[in-house]
Every structure is written in structure tokens, then in C-alpha cells.
Amino acid sequence: MENKSFLERNTIIFDMDGTLIDSIGIWNQVDCALMAAMGGPAEEEMAVGRRRDDFLAAHGTDDNPYLSYCLALARHCGCSWSGEEVFRKRYEISRNFLIHQVDYKKGAPEVIQKLKSLGKTLVIATTTKKANMDIYRSLNKNIRAKAPLDACFTAIYTREDVSSIKPSPEVHEKLMSDLGLTREDCFIFEDSLAGVEAAKAAGIPVGVMYDRYSEGDKEKLREMGDFWYDSWQDVLAVLSK
CATH class of the missing domain: 1.10.150 (DNA polymerase; domain 1)
Known part of the structure; x- marks a missing residue:
């Protein structure tokens, strides 16, 4: 698989808990x-x-x-x-x-808004249940004020959309089928070992976003991921070049 940065991909897929939001x-x-x-x-x-x-x-x-x-x-x-x-x-x-209490990680809203302005297609693929995502979409003022989900993301996939959650690649295979995408179109941001395993099984490049609650898997995540980011500020630095 050719190792390309998220800037070279048209569709950016985000995990939610621990990746975009500080919720673990x-x-x-x-x-x-x-x-x-x-x-x-x-x-x-x-x-x-x-x-x-x-x-x-x-x-x-x-x-x-x-x-x-x-x-x-x-x-x-x-x-x-x-x-x-x-x-x-x-x-x-x-x-x-x-x-x-749930809020975006520092820098995440700015990354979302910047990628959206560049014409990227943004998708969420999470194991979070739909009821929780609906709270984030309609009731959580932190998220709604900074980067409203419905305004920023073309599609949101929750655990109810698949029969097998991560580390199964089913959610990625489903969204690619639904949106008419190939793995060459996509890039994934993840924080957990299960999420990275799902990305690798789908054959999609994955950038690992550090989360303190995945500290125990840090070395393995560094080995498996195509890119490593200590925070969303690292991603913003790439976007500002």
C-alpha cells in the first residue's frame, strides 16, 4: 500500500471517542x-x-x-x-x-473546519451508539459551537450500522460502498488499537492520534500506524505548510 498523507486523500474518516473528542x-x-x-x-x-x-x-x-x-x-x-x-x-x-462535559480535543475543530474548506469529504466511523451521537449532534453545546457534526460531516456511521465493530473493518467497507469510494480515496484518524487494526484490515492509511488512555498500547500503535500525531496541533502544523 502506498503511504500517503491525509492531504493527498479526498475523504478523511475520523473515529470519535478518544480521537476527535476527549471522552474516554x-x-x-x-x-x-x-x-x-x-x-x-x-x-x-x-x-x-x-x-x-x-x-x-x-x-x-x-x-x-x-x-x-x-x-x-x-x-x-x-x-x-x-x-x-x-x-x-x-x-x-x-x-x-x-x-x-464532552468536548473536542484541542485543535480538532480547527482541523475539521480547515479540511472542510479544502473540499475534503469528512466522515465519522465510530463504535459509539447512535443515541450518543445524536446527543453530540443536537444537545452538546461544546461540539455544536465549534464544529457542528451535521454541518461538517457528509456521513456518520455508528455501531448500529454494522454487525461487527472495530477491529473488524466492516464499517470502513460499508462507508466505501455507500459513498462510492475506494481505499485509495481514504485516510483514517484513530486513537485505539482496535481502530488502527480496523483501518489496516481495510487497507486504508491511518494516522494515530495520541490519547492518554491508549498509553499502554503506545509502542504497538506507533509500529502499526502510518503516521503519528501527539495532538491535533501536529495536524494543524501540516495544514499550515
């Missing part, structure tokens, strides 16, 4: 609060996040990976709630976080 830590906080509500043990946030990421990577082909995760978390906490009950409680806890 919030989900760790949500799951810690959820565990407390179920009478579970107090655990360090990063350990909670790693367990979630490992579980979702292993259960990406489940009908609803997050429902499976909620049931597993209940059992981890010694709680008898059903997966559906845990899922509803998780949504209740997370809603306030998603509306008021």
Missing part, C-alpha cells in the same frame, strides 16, 4: 459510577477502561456488544441485574456527562 476518561468515570450503583468494588479508572476495551474487542461480533459488556460488568460486581437493566442505568448516568 468520561466513559471510565461513568463505568466507575455504574459499578458503585451495582455494589461493585472501587477500581482505578484506567483498569476499568482497559477491561471495557478488551471485552468489546473480544465481543465485537455480538448482536449488541455493549449489552454483553453491561451483563458481564454486573456479574463482575456480583449484581443480579439483567444486561438490559445495567444498560439503562449506564445511559442514565452517562447522559449528563455527554451533554455537558
Whole structure:
């Protein structure tokens, strides 16, 4: 595969959580609060996040990976709630976080606006559920004020749009089919190991955006990614040349 910069590609595909928005830590906080509500043990946030990421990577082909995760978390906490009950409680806890606290990473809105002005087609491909993306689209004032999703992105793909989430390349294969694209048209920005694996499986160049919650996979991400960015300021520097 020819290794080309995002500037040489017409379509730029973005992951959401941990890539465009600073949200992974919030989900760790949500799951810690959820565990407390179920009478579970107090655990360090990063350990909670790693367990979630490992579980979702292993259960990406489940009908609803997050429902499976909620049931597993209940059992981890010694709680008898059903997966559906845990899922509803998780949504209740997370809603306030998603509306008021989630924000773009520094520099991300400027990158989005600049790429849009250059005529690039921008697409989101995320494992985030549609209900959460709808909150970002319509209720989150931080995102709406800086780079509104519907105004900036041609298409948004969520976990409901595929049968297998990342590291499966299905979401990328689907969006290329839907939009009439080839892998030579595309470039992907990702922060996680599962996301980078999905990009590589799809045969699309991937730029890894550093996220502190992927620190444990940093060396592997550096090896697998075609490009590495410490922050969106690095991308802005490329755009300003």
C-alpha cells in the first residue's frame, strides 16, 4: 500500500471517542459510577477502561456488544441485574456527562473546519451508539459551537450500522460502498488499537492520534500506524505548510 498523507486523500474518516473528542476518561468515570450503583468494588479508572476495551474487542461480533459488556460488568460486581437493566442505568448516568462535559480535543475543530474548506469529504466511523451521537449532534453545546457534526460531516456511521465493530473493518467497507469510494480515496484518524487494526484490515492509511488512555498500547500503535500525531496541533502544523 502506498503511504500517503491525509492531504493527498479526498475523504478523511475520523473515529470519535478518544480521537476527535476527549471522552474516554468520561466513559471510565461513568463505568466507575455504574459499578458503585451495582455494589461493585472501587477500581482505578484506567483498569476499568482497559477491561471495557478488551471485552468489546473480544465481543465485537455480538448482536449488541455493549449489552454483553453491561451483563458481564454486573456479574463482575456480583449484581443480579439483567444486561438490559445495567444498560439503562449506564445511559442514565452517562447522559449528563455527554451533554455537558464532552468536548473536542484541542485543535480538532480547527482541523475539521480547515479540511472542510479544502473540499475534503469528512466522515465519522465510530463504535459509539447512535443515541450518543445524536446527543453530540443536537444537545452538546461544546461540539455544536465549534464544529457542528451535521454541518461538517457528509456521513456518520455508528455501531448500529454494522454487525461487527472495530477491529473488524466492516464499517470502513460499508462507508466505501455507500459513498462510492475506494481505499485509495481514504485516510483514517484513530486513537485505539482496535481502530488502527480496523483501518489496516481495510487497507486504508491511518494516522494515530495520541490519547492518554491508549498509553499502554503506545509502542504497538506507533509500529502499526502510518503516521503519528501527539495532538491535533501536529495536524494543524501540516495544514499550515
